[in-house]
Amino acid sequence: MTQLSRRQVLLASGAVLIVSAAEAADSQSVRGQPASSARRWGLLIDTAKCAADCTICVDACKAEMGLTGHDRPLTDAQYVRKVNVKDPASGHTHSLPVMCQHCAKPPCVDVCPTGASMKRADGIVLVDRHICIGCRYCMMACPYKARSFAHEAQTGQQPHLPRGKGTVEGCTLCVHRVDEGRPPACVEACAAKAKGAMLFGDLKDSSSDIARRVAREATSRIRADLGLDPAVRYQGI
Amino acid sequence: MLARLLLGLLMMASATAALAAEPLALPKAKGGTTCVEAPAVMRRDHPDMLKHQRDETMRLGIRGAKASLKECVACHSTAAADGAPRRVDDPGQFCQSCHAYVAVKPDCFECHAAVPGQKTAGGAP
Ligand code: SF4
Ligand code: SF4
Secondary structure, X not given: OOOOOHHHXXXXXXXXXXXXXXXXXOOOOOOOOOOOOOOOEEEEEEHHHOOOOOOHHHHHHHHHHOOXXXXXXXXXXXXXEEEEEEOXXXXXXXXXXXXXXXXXXXXXXXXXXXXXXXXXOXXXXXXXXXXOOOOOHHHHHOOOOOEEEOOOOOOOOEOOEOOOOOOEEEOOOOHHHHOXXXXXXXXXXXXXXXXXXXXXXXXXXXXXXXXXXXXXXXXXXOOHHHOOOOOEEEEOO | OHHHHHXXXXXXXXXHHXXXXXXXXXXXXXXXXXXXXXXXXXXXXXXXXXXXXXXXXHHHOOOOOOOOHHHHHHHHOOEOOOOOEOOXXXXXXXXXXXXXXXXXXXXXXXXXOOOOOOOEOOEOO
């Protein structure tokens, strides 16, 4: 029988400690600690499970974020929308939810004159409404039409999502939930009330469901040709 | 001349006395709660505390800090007779009373919720 050296035993126990620490910190942000660039939050959306007439994710988003409209679909705030597409050659149709793609190289951040449009260390792209001047350059720059502008004075805000007149807003990937270790509201609602077409997780954690599927299965990104490296991936398109 | 000066001093003194005798009638915070700092510190420093924290939380993602506007609202909003929460920036309410007195308009509640969040089945508000 081989004798384990003292050093090997120490190394092995150290590995166990590291694994358990990583597991504990896996889902939730650590209180008092900043978001970490060791993570990249992302979504994998299976369009085969997404019905054209289903708006459960859109409705869940509006409820979660306290988005109230003025019956003006062109300008009312929307963080996620359903896009129905058809292949003109085959006639094949599919439907996909499109929200901020939380690009790794976000043009909305590049063009912002104030630094309000920003990317957190963990890849979540946000608007710091404290310093947004409402110029809407970012809305012009975003190829995914992901941002909205609050044209009117707002009421009925949720405590976790301040929003007000004259500033730009968009999908936050439910950062308030993510920091508590909970999935985004759209993902939760789709799993509970529809077919569970959306998977949320850490793309940089090779043991997460999303990273494993992205490594194993064919996935695509909308307008991948632009090279913005979005954190939202799709299957079936 | 001297008499006028004395009169002026007397009026100033009585005005100060009147102020001291009539502190602002602020609605009480929720029972059983303790503020994160002593009242004197809060009165002077709460704008700096909140402004410092907003950047740390919003831009760096630091959660669970001592200063939190959400917690201010949670403790300092009161309920109307029908149980509906009142906005902390309504006249006579906690934030507005002081800010009206010193003639400063707080912008916070153009964007931030001025009433506490309702607990949902999903967890924290
Ligand atoms: S999808 Fe648009 S708003 Fe979101 S990060 Fe990319 S460019 Fe910015
Ligand atoms: S609207 Fe706001 S976030 Fe967008 S580019 Fe202008 S200042 Fe930046």
